[in-house]
Amino acid sequence: MPPVKTLRDLEVILAHNPAKKDDARLAFIGILRSNWSLDDCPKNLTQARESTKGQGVIEIDPEYRAGLTGLKRGMKIWILLWFDKARRDIILQAPGHANGLRGAFALRSPVRPNPISIQAVEITTIDKASGVIGIDATDAFDGTPVVDIKPWRHGLDTPSME
Amino acid sequence: MPPVKTLRDLEVILAHNPAKKDDARLAFIGILRSNWSLDDCPKNLTQARESTKGQGVIEIDPEYRAGLTGLKRGMKIWILLWFDKARRDIILQAPGHANGLRGAFALRSPVRPNPISIQAVEITTIDKASGVIGIDATDAFDGTPVVDIKPWRHGLDTPSME
Numbered sequence: 669m670p671p672v673k674t675l676r677d678l679e680v681i682l683a684h685n686p687a688k689k690d691d692a693r694l695a696f697i698g699i700l701r702s703n704w705s706l707d708d709c710p711k712n713l714t715q716a717r718e719s720t721k722g723q724g725v726i727e728i729d730p731e732y733r734a735g736l737t738g739l740k741r742g743m744k745i746w747i748l749l750w751f752d753k754a755r756r757d758i759i760l761q762a763p764g765h766a767n768g769l770r771g772a773f774a775l776r777s778p779v780r781p782n783p784i785s786i787q788a789v790e791i792t793t794i795d796k797a798s799g800v801i802g803i804d805a806t807d808a809f810d811g812t813p814v815v816d817i818k819p820w821r822h823g824l825d826t827p828s829m830e
Numbered sequence: 831m832p833p834v835k836t837l838r839d840l841e842v843i844l845a846h847n848p849a850k851k852d853d854a855r856l857a858f859i860g861i862l863r864s865n866w867s868l869d870d871c872p873k874n875l876t877q878a879r880e881s882t883k884g885q886g887v888i889e890i891d892p893e894y895r896a897g898l899t900g901l902k903r904g905m906k907i908w909i910l911l912w913f914d915k916a917r918r919d920i921i922l923q924a925p926g927h928a929n930g931l932r933g934a935f936a937l938r939s940p941v942r943p944n945p946i947s948i949q950a951v952e953i954t955t956i957d958k959a960s961g962v963i964g965i966d967a968t969d970a971f972d973g974t975p976v977v978d979i980k981p982w983r984h985g986l987d988t989p990s991m992e
Contacts, residue, residue, distance in 0.1 A: 680896055689857030691975065692912050695848035695943050714985055732943060734842055735921045738936030744989040745935075748946060750854050759897045773907075773979035774900030776986070781857050781894060782977045784910060786948055788989045804989075813853065815944045817935035820989055823876055824938070827906035827950045827966075827982055 678769060680760035686781035687756045696813040697735075698728040698799065700749060704809040712776065713787055716807040723792070724806035726814055728799035736796045736817075743791050744820035747803065750813045751783035788820055840931060842922035848943040849918045858975040859897075860890040860961065862911060866971040874938070875949055878969040885954070886968035888976055890961035898958045898979075905953050906982035909965065912975045913945035950982055 675681065703721035704710070716722035726747065728736060739745065758779050760769045772780040785808065793802035801817075837843065865883035866872070878884035888909065890898060901907065920941050922931045934942040947970065955964035963979075 682893060684893065686857035687855075690855045691858040692856040692914065692977075693849075693852045694854040694856065695851035695918075696853040697943055712986060731844060731846065732921065732935075735933035735935040735943070737922060737931060737933035739933065746948065748944070748948075752854065756857075759894065760899060769899060771897035771899035771901065773894075773897040774981060776980055776983065780978060780980075781859055781897070782910070784946065784978055786908065786910075786980070786987075788987050790989050815854075816942060816946055818938055818948070819936060821938065824874060825948075825950050825987060827952050 675758065676762045679758050679762050682757045682759050685757045694750065694815050696750065696815060697732045698726055698814040700806060700808055700810070700812040700814055701725040701727060702806050702808060702810045704807070706753065706809055709809050710807045713805055713807050716805045722805045724803050726801040726803060726817070728801070730799065733796055733799040736794070736799070739791060739794055739817070741791050741794055745789060745791060746816070746818040746820055747787045747789055747814060748816035749785040749787065749808050750815050751778040751785055751808070752813055754778040754783040756781050756783060784815065837920065838924045841920055841924050844919045844921050847919045856912065856977050858912065858977060859894045860888055860976040862968060862970055862972070862974040862976055863887040863889060864968050864970060864972045866969070868915065868971055871971050872969045875967050875969050878967040884967045886965045888963040888965060888979070890963070892961065895958055895961045898956070898961070898963070901953060901956055901979070903953050903956055907951060907953060908978070908980040908982055909949045909951055909976060910978035911947040911949065911970050912977050913940040913947055913970070914975055916940040916945040918943050918945060946977065
């Protein structure tokens with residue numbers, strides 16, 4: 669889904685745009701480099717993996733590179749991205765893939781009050797000195813800000829009933 | 831791990847506290863109600879599930895309740911929480927469970943530049959009119975702000991090699 673979205677029939681926008689709220693503030697820790705632009709992003713990570721240009725690179729800012737200590741090639745991680753080009757005020761949406769309206773919290777759409785994307789990926793290369801991490805796939809476009817990296821854990825990240 | 835953390839030997843703090851940065855702003859969408867206080871939080875979600883008081887309740891603010899449309903009891907979801915009591919400036923940490931120092935991005939510690947927690951849980955009850963969602967487990971303490979809910983997806987949220 670393209671990150672800049674126009675309103676479709678029946679979609680509902682919030683009376684107050686969450687973009688105007690200031691309940692907490694983020695510090696960007698780096699930037700995502702990918703082969704995608706605003707117009708040709710894949711729909712999701714699965715589709716990105718099927719493409720020959722689905723890989724990405726994370727560039728971590730110098731001050732935060734010590735935070736990479738302990739990460740290694742082959743590890744599964746979460747990347748948290750801030751979809752800064754996405755609308756934040758469409759609370760009830762009409763996604764192309766579903767019948768009828770869905771709430772922003774029942775969708776993985778980038779359009780949501782807080783446009784944080786969580787992406788489960790694998791580290792393909794890592795150079796801590798330069799802060800450059802290769803990842804096996806991303807569906808986000810070049811230049812997307814990065815807000816966090818965490819190790820992926822099977823026991824934690826799979827709900828109890830699976 | 832308790833949310834307020836004092837510095838241990840050899841731990842490294844950032845020259846500039848990320849809490850002073852203003853790269854993007856969040857809008858809290860609701861609050862978590864749990865049986866945990868600052869002093870007795872379980873270490874993680876697995877430990878919370880083993881406790882008789884590990885369940886939690888999410889209360890979504892009135893303006894955001896339309897966003898719940900499509901969520902149902904039994905669905906697996908992600909809850910994104912903002913650990914507002916956590917230090918954000920310890921980039922190299924000495925966790926009790928590991929030998930030596932680890933970077934914040936190699937840990938699931940609440941202590942990190944952007945203290946966003948992602949929790950994979952199951953909806954046990956949901957009342958969209960009042961915005962109240964019961965979840966099977968949480969390790970966060972009562973009053974923690976909620977920033978997002980997303981459906982959990984097996985294909986997306988399990989890295990490619992699993």
